[in-house]
Every structure is written in structure tokens, then in C-alpha cells.
Amino acid sequence: MTDTATVKKLERMALQLRFDLLDILGVGKVGHLGGSSSMAEIVACLYFHVMRYDPKNPKDPDRDRFLLSKGHCVLIQYAALAELGVVPRAELKKVKTLAGCLQGHPDMDRTPGIEAVTGSLGMGLSIGLGMALGFRLDRRPSRVYVVMGDGELSEGQIWEAAMAAAAFKVDNLTGVVDLNHVQATGPTREIFDIPEIARKWAAFGWEVLNIDGHDVSQILTALNKAQKTKGRPTVIVAETVKGKGFSFAENNAAFHNSALTADQYRQALSELEARRTALA
Amino acid sequence: MTPHPNMREAYGLALVELGRKNPHVVALDADLGKSTRSVLFQEAFPERYFQMGIAEQNMAATAAGLAFAGKIPFIHSFAVFATGRAYDQLRNSICIPRLKVRVCGSSSGLSDFGDGKTHQSVEDVTLMRALPCMTVLAPVDGLETAKMMDCLIDWPGPAYIRINRSDLPMLYPADEPYHIGKITCLRKGSDAALLATGVMVGRSLEAAKLLAAKGIEAGVYNISTLKPLDAEALIRAVAGVAAIVVAEEHNIIGGLGSAVLEALRAIPHPPVELVAIEDCFGLSAACYDEILTHFGLTAQAVADAAIRILQGSSKPEGRRKRR
Structure with a gap:
């Protein structure tokens, strides 16, 4: 249903965001590469195709909102905001320094384009629910997108919010679970197994869509369905690979939050270049 | 304005007043509305009242979202739960962004005398004072409660208001002007x-x-x-x-x-x-x-x-x- 040109454009944008991640981290700077790169396609689809979002007017009260509940992976959002021109590109090199505006976790106070303060895990869906309720009261067209991690689903507050959102029948709220199967200290199933994620959301009253989170056309189809679903919230459970696009980091908890060596940086660059050639 | 001698009743009545004055005032409660008296707001403005169930953390962060959407949320629970159970949400979702969320800590201190230590708050002021940007209020009687509430539409940033469960003597001088900080x-x-x-x-x-x-x-x-x-x-x-x-x-x-x-x-x-x-x-x-x-x-x-x-x-x- 989505034309191939759009899919291609968004695949290239996801790749560009991964280039930006490399740009941000360089050699030796610690950052959350794994969980940022697993979301590249999702972020590309939201910011560059789906969301009502005018980068020339990023405070438009009718804009859609993107909330990163898994706030530690904000590097990928910074990349998108830099591509949109909302954050000056020069800021990317100053991430997590007193000289720059890009904090270690999302902070709307410091960073243009960030919509809330998130990163203490489990809170984003609740904040999104509040926004969605407020927009509904004011009959605004804004939709709210909340991206959560799978490890984050251990937080009880997520399920409090899941219950409440279904009870209030909000349909302008869409959750995305970045199901990358790896958290800070190892594979998610070994830390605290959370089986039947899709069935859990369904049992809480949500519309559930299972997709491949790296397949742009599946992402677009799911987001489109979510927009059309009335009377209840939708969650997109996106099967992803932590560290996607960087072979040495894929499925590797060591790259949850770490720095690249010079060799890894060169390897990453050449892998992304190969992908660029393939997408040409 | 005839203040009610019971502080939480005075609070509930004042909240309804604010709802009349400002269409952006919304109220949330965690299944204690009959005690906190937010139920009065529910009766007056059902579309602006959110029953959040027994889930204080979600209530607090949902209020943050409502504030981002331009609302002035008042959230309610017993003081011990409003401040303790939802502390991280108050800290990260509300105080860091300096949102205009009002936290009503009802049945504060020892005023819920029968329920004992799990329901009495002896440390809520300490917790709330330690949060950068949080205003901490504790009215003396129903009249001051009403006067204080009147200031909470415009007062910038988050505020915590400590509400006693009991009838208290009316001590605030009737004709004395009031401002936050007085x-x-x-x-x-x-x-x-x-x-x-x-x-x-x-x-x-x-x-x-x-x-x-x-x-x-x-x-x-x-x-x-x-x-x-x-x-x-x-x-x-x-x-x-x-x-x-x-x-x-x-x-x-x-x-x-x-x-x-x-x-x-x-x-x-x-x-x-x-x-x-x-x-x-x-x-x-x-x-x-x-x-x-x-x-x-x-x-x-x-x-x-x-x-x-x-x-x-x-x-x-x-x-x-x-x-």
C-alpha cells in the first residue's frame, strides 16, 4: 500500500540516522548505540512520514508528539531532530557536555524538539496518556507516539498506564515496543523473562500489531492501522535487533552503553557504506 | 465565601470554584475521591475528572502529560501515597519540567489517626521540600485553604498542598489578604x-x-x-x-x-x-x-x-x- 519510492526514502533515512549515530559517538565516547540503532527505521517512519510535524514550527500545538520512554536511546532522536533542522547539527558533537544542549536523557528544558522529560524508565506511556487525554478534551488532532523498550516492560507503571489508557478508550495514543531482546546486563529472557508480550497488551484491552521493526513498509502499515483504530489504543510490537546495522554490536549487550574503538568505528563506517551502496 | 471548618471539605469546594473559574483545571484521583473530596469536582465537572484507580505513579505522570497539553491538573491521594508512592514520578515527570501540576496530599500527618503508620505521613514535607522547583504548602484552616487554592491557577511550577483530614479551628484572619509565601x-x-x-x-x-x-x-x-x-x-x-x-x-x-x-x-x-x-x-x-x-x-x-x-x-x- 505504500509506494516503493517512500519506502526507499525512509530506508535511506534510517541509514542516515545510523550514520549520525556514528557521528555522535565517534571513537571513545560512551553512548547507547544498541537500543538507538534498533529503532532507526521506526524513528525514520514517524518523523519523516507519519507524524504531523513541521520542523519549521516545532511548537505547533497541533503537532503529533514523539515520546521516548526508553529515554537512554535518545541519540537516535537527536539524529532525527538534527536531520529535520530542529537541533543544530553542530550540537551532535557536543552531546552530553556542558557546552551543548543534548542531555544524556530527553529533557525538553534543554533540547528543542524534545517533548517531555523521560528516562527514568516506565513513565513515558503515562505522560503520553495524559497528553492524549488533554488533546481529546481540547479536540485537537494531535496523536501521541510512545516508544518503549522490552526490558522496560518490567516497570509496573507501564501496566498501570496500559490499564488506564484502555479504560479511557484513548485512540490518539500509540505505543511502540522496541522488542530487541537485550537489556543492560544481558538477554532480556535471562534477566526477567516477559513472555507473551503481545497477548499481555491484548488482555489489557489494546489493539496489538506484530511487525518486523526493521521493515519500513510493515511499520508504515501498522502506524496507518493505528491511526484508523477507534475506541482503543494501539500498541505495535516491533521485532528488532539490538545494535542493528553494526555487526559487532548486534544482539550484544556490551553495546547497550559503550564506546567504539577506532577499529570498530572504521568497521561500522564501512558496513554503513556497504548498505548505502545496496540501497542506491 | 463561607469557609468550611473541615479542611478537606473546604479543599473540595475550593477545587470546584477553580473549575468554574478556569476550564483548564482538571482533577485526578486514585480511588480516594470520597476522602480527598475531589468527588465534589467529579460531580461538577465529570468530563474533566479522571478516576485513575489505585495507581498513584501512573496518576502523577498522566498529570504531567495533561500539563504538557495545557491543563492544570490537581492530583489527589493520601499525603503518604501522593508523595512517597509516586516520588520518582513527581521528581522526573513533573518537577524537572517545572509543570503546573498540583499535588494534594490529603489526610496528611497523623490526621488519619485510626489507620495507623502506613496511612499517616510523617515525612511528606521533607520529601517535597527536597525536590527542586516544588512549592510546599500547608494551610492552617478552611479559609486559608480556599485562599491558597485561589492562587494555584497562576502560581508557576509544581505545588504540593498538605491537607488535614479533620475539622480545625478557624484561625486565619477573615479580612487578611493572602499570598503564597505569607x-x-x-x-x-x-x-x-x-x-x-x-x-x-x-x-x-x-x-x-x-x-x-x-x-x-x-x-x-x-x-x-x-x-x-x-x-x-x-x-x-x-x-x-x-x-x-x-x-x-x-x-x-x-x-x-x-x-x-x-x-x-x-x-x-x-x-x-x-x-x-x-x-x-x-x-x-x-x-x-x-x-x-x-x-x-x-x-x-x-x-x-x-x-x-x-x-x-x-x-x-x-x-x-x-x-
Whole structure:
């Protein structure tokens, strides 16, 4: 249903965001590469195709909102905001320094384009629910997108919010679970197994869509369905690979939050270049 | 405006008033609306009331989202849950972005006398004062509650309001203008200053009478804005006295006593005694007065503290924890 040109454009944008991640981290700077790169396609689809979002007017009260509940992976959002021109590109090199505006976790106070303060895990869906309720009261067209991690689903507050959102029948709220199967200290199933994620959301009253989170056309189809679903919230459970696009980091908890060596940086660059050639 | 003698009823009525004045006021409760009296708002404005179930953390962060969407949310629970259960949400989702969320901590202090320590809040003021950007309020009676609420539409940033469950004596002077930060003098006296908040204001007025009978003139001040504390007004209030007593229905660590000492460190000042709960949790009791007396929160204790200072024996000998 989505034309191939759009899919291609968004695949290239996801790749560009991964280039930006490399740009941000360089050699030796610690950052959350794994969980940022697993979301590249999702972020590309939201910011560059789906969301009502005018980068020339990023405070438009009718804009859609993107909330990163898994706030530690904000590097990928910074990349998108830099591509949109909302954050000056020069800021990317100053991430997590007193000289720059890009904090270690999302902070709307410091960073243009960030919509809330998130990163203490489990809170984003609740904040999104509040926004969605407020927009509904004011009959605004804004939709709210909340991206959560799978490890984050251990937080009880997520399920409090899941219950409440279904009870209030909000349909302008869409959750995305970045199901990358790896958290800070190892594979998610070994830390605290959370089986039947899709069935859990369904049992809480949500519309559930299972997709491949790296397949742009599946992402677009799911987001489109979510927009059309009335009377209840939708969650997109996106099967992803932590560290996607960087072979040495894929499925590797060591790259949850770490720095690249010079060799890894060169390897990453050449892998992304190969992908660029393939997408040409 | 006829204030209700019951503080939570006065609170609920004032909330409805705010709902009338401003269409952006919304209210959320965690299944305690009948106790907190947010139920009055629910009856008046059902479309602007959100029953959040027994889930305080989600309630607090949902309020953050509503504030981002331009609403002025008032969230409700018992003080112990509103501040403790949802502390991280207040901190990260509300205080860091400095959102206009109002947190009503109802049945505060020991005022839920029957339910015991799990439901009584002895540390809520400490927690809320420690949060950067949080305003901390504790009205003395129904009238001050209403006046305070009236300021909460425009007051910037988050605010915590500590609401007592009981009927309290009406002490706020009827014609006295009010602003957040105000320290109200309820009795003049040049020998000692009794600085009190909440239910201890009435008890401090009684203490001043006990002291007057001994020829000691004590001024009594209602401090209902615990943060930001008006240090200049405080310093004016204690100018020239020989003894300062701070009385509060709260743990001795981090409450009004701590706030006063933080402010007074800027000047040479007379000895300060604190009448407060000595670092322990509450207990179930048959009535409010019984539990206050059990923890030494009495007019006599306030008067004795002043006398100890004035007699030069201000070491709190013989005090012990009551469990």
C-alpha cells in the first residue's frame, strides 16, 4: 500500500540516522548505540512520514508528539531532530557536555524538539496518556507516539498506564515496543523473562500489531492501522535487533552503553557504506 | 465565601470554584475521591475528572502529560501515597519540567489517626521540600485553604498542598489578604516566637496563653508556605525575641523546623527548640487528639520548649522516641 519510492526514502533515512549515530559517538565516547540503532527505521517512519510535524514550527500545538520512554536511546532522536533542522547539527558533537544542549536523557528544558522529560524508565506511556487525554478534551488532532523498550516492560507503571489508557478508550495514543531482546546486563529472557508480550497488551484491552521493526513498509502499515483504530489504543510490537546495522554490536549487550574503538568505528563506517551502496 | 471548618471539605469546594473559574483545571484521583473530596469536582465537572484507580505513579505522570497539553491538573491521594508512592514520578515527570501540576496530599500527618503508620505521613514535607522547583504548602484552616487554592491557577511550577483530614479551628484572619509565601502573625509577643504550621498553629496559640499566665509574651506565627520560605519575613518575626520554638505535625528531620534553621543560619539568632515527631512512624489511635498527645504535639509541649530556652536549659533531656 505504500509506494516503493517512500519506502526507499525512509530506508535511506534510517541509514542516515545510523550514520549520525556514528557521528555522535565517534571513537571513545560512551553512548547507547544498541537500543538507538534498533529503532532507526521506526524513528525514520514517524518523523519523516507519519507524524504531523513541521520542523519549521516545532511548537505547533497541533503537532503529533514523539515520546521516548526508553529515554537512554535518545541519540537516535537527536539524529532525527538534527536531520529535520530542529537541533543544530553542530550540537551532535557536543552531546552530553556542558557546552551543548543534548542531555544524556530527553529533557525538553534543554533540547528543542524534545517533548517531555523521560528516562527514568516506565513513565513515558503515562505522560503520553495524559497528553492524549488533554488533546481529546481540547479536540485537537494531535496523536501521541510512545516508544518503549522490552526490558522496560518490567516497570509496573507501564501496566498501570496500559490499564488506564484502555479504560479511557484513548485512540490518539500509540505505543511502540522496541522488542530487541537485550537489556543492560544481558538477554532480556535471562534477566526477567516477559513472555507473551503481545497477548499481555491484548488482555489489557489494546489493539496489538506484530511487525518486523526493521521493515519500513510493515511499520508504515501498522502506524496507518493505528491511526484508523477507534475506541482503543494501539500498541505495535516491533521485532528488532539490538545494535542493528553494526555487526559487532548486534544482539550484544556490551553495546547497550559503550564506546567504539577506532577499529570498530572504521568497521561500522564501512558496513554503513556497504548498505548505502545496496540501497542506491 | 463561607469557609468550611473541615479542611478537606473546604479543599473540595475550593477545587470546584477553580473549575468554574478556569476550564483548564482538571482533577485526578486514585480511588480516594470520597476522602480527598475531589468527588465534589467529579460531580461538577465529570468530563474533566479522571478516576485513575489505585495507581498513584501512573496518576502523577498522566498529570504531567495533561500539563504538557495545557491543563492544570490537581492530583489527589493520601499525603503518604501522593508523595512517597509516586516520588520518582513527581521528581522526573513533573518537577524537572517545572509543570503546573498540583499535588494534594490529603489526610496528611497523623490526621488519619485510626489507620495507623502506613496511612499517616510523617515525612511528606521533607520529601517535597527536597525536590527542586516544588512549592510546599500547608494551610492552617478552611479559609486559608480556599485562599491558597485561589492562587494555584497562576502560581508557576509544581505545588504540593498538605491537607488535614479533620475539622480545625478557624484561625486565619477573615479580612487578611493572602499570598503564597505569607507568614501570618496571629498573636504578638516580644519574649518568644512560636512558629507553627498546620494543626500546631492552634496548639501554639494555646501555648501562648499558657506562657502569658507565667508572664511570658509569645508571638504566634502561622507558616503555611513551607517552601519557598519567606526568610526576610521570618527574620522580622523573630527579631528581638529570646526564644524560638518551631512546632509541626511532622518528622523532626526535614520539615518546618529544618526550613527555619536553614533560613536563620544567615543571622545571629536566639536558641531554637523544635516540637515535632522524633523520627518515628505513626500509630493507630482512637481520636486525633490522642495521637497528637502521644507524640508530644501539645500546647504544653510548645510552652515547655519556650520555657526551657528562657531558663537556659534548652537541652531536650528526657525526650525519647515513641513507637
